[in-house]
Amino acid sequence: MFAEERQSMIAEMVSDLSRVTVNELAARFDITPETVRRDLSVLELSRHLRRVHGGAVAIDRLSMSEPSLEERQTQRHDEKARIAAAALDMIPASTTGSIILDSGTTTELLADRLLDWTPANGGDQLLVITNALPIAYKLAANEAISLQILGGRVRGLTRAIVGTRTTQQLDAMRPDIAFVGANGVAADFGFSTPDSVEAAVKTAIVRSARRVVALADSSKLDQETLVRFAALSDIDALITDAPPSPKLAAALTAADVEVVIA
Known part of the structure; x- marks a missing residue:
């Protein structure tokens, strides 16, 4: 699986579940925790999620997130x-x-x-x-x-x-x-x-x-x-x-x- 395809799937998971952990993603995609963290960094830079301790959360679950x-x-x-x-x-x-x-x-x-x-x-x-x-x-x-x-x-x-x-x-x-x-x-x-x-x-x-x-x-x-x-x-x-x-x-x-x- 290409990294871009995996990252797209991770972004979709975070959107659906609101929160994911590094260990869950590592097991799901059979990759190392270090690879997961790199994927999460890329997705955070593109504003698909926000990294937190041990994983990531959806942007709309941030404490100051407030839609119009x-x-x-x-x-x-x-x-x-x-x-x-x-x-x-x-x-x-x-x-x-x-x-x-x-x-x-x-x-x-x-x-x-x-x-x-x-x-x-x-x-x-x-x-x-x-x-x-x-x-x-x-x-x-x-x-x-x-x-x-x-x-x-x-x-x-x-x-x-x-x-x-x-x-x-x-x-x-x-x-x-x-x-x-x-x-x-x-x-x-x-x-x-x-x-x-x-x-x-x-x-x-x-x-x-x-x-x-x-x-x-x-x-x-x-x-x-x-x-x-x-x-x-x-x-x-x-x-x-x-x-x-x-x-x-x-x-x-x-x-x-x-x-x-x-």
Whole structure:
């Protein structure tokens, strides 16, 4: 087998499995560990993967890797839609209440379902607070919803409103339910996101709400990104689309987190 052909296969394996080890690749291709390391160096230079101790990981599994909002809107749409539908069931239909919608593609799908929200009884109200420009734009079309958008600066990559002003406003609030997104959910590290300023806002959201519901599709499970914004015990419920791994499931149970499979 030519080196180029082998390297192409290694790149495909890393993309499919997210992580490979030197020993696995040496056994798979019947080559020495030194040859594997040379292949990984070539692939890292061409940005097909990132070398780590003992092997390599996919580029999109790096702690600061963060696709744009447009990229994420095309990823795992069906799974996120099911999660959003399950989240909608957690919003009381016949009472006056308040919720926070964090920025993110899954919370935006939840906002899509709120476009048809109407009060079950006359006088019932729903206040939606958000730091996401796309969510605010959509929900402004529903006159039955009271909408409050948080102030601060806009982070272009995610269209999220962030900064000290944002967190200060959240510190003065006590909404009924917060729906928060995450880039990683891990047994030991908790809930995380790649960007520190968005992490600060997420932490403030978690701290502010009476009940916190995390929305994370199964590709986020057992993943760690750069900044932890909440421990598992800070979250009341996790809605995802597939059962967590045994290790994560045990940690969620120990932290008294309700897991909802959508």
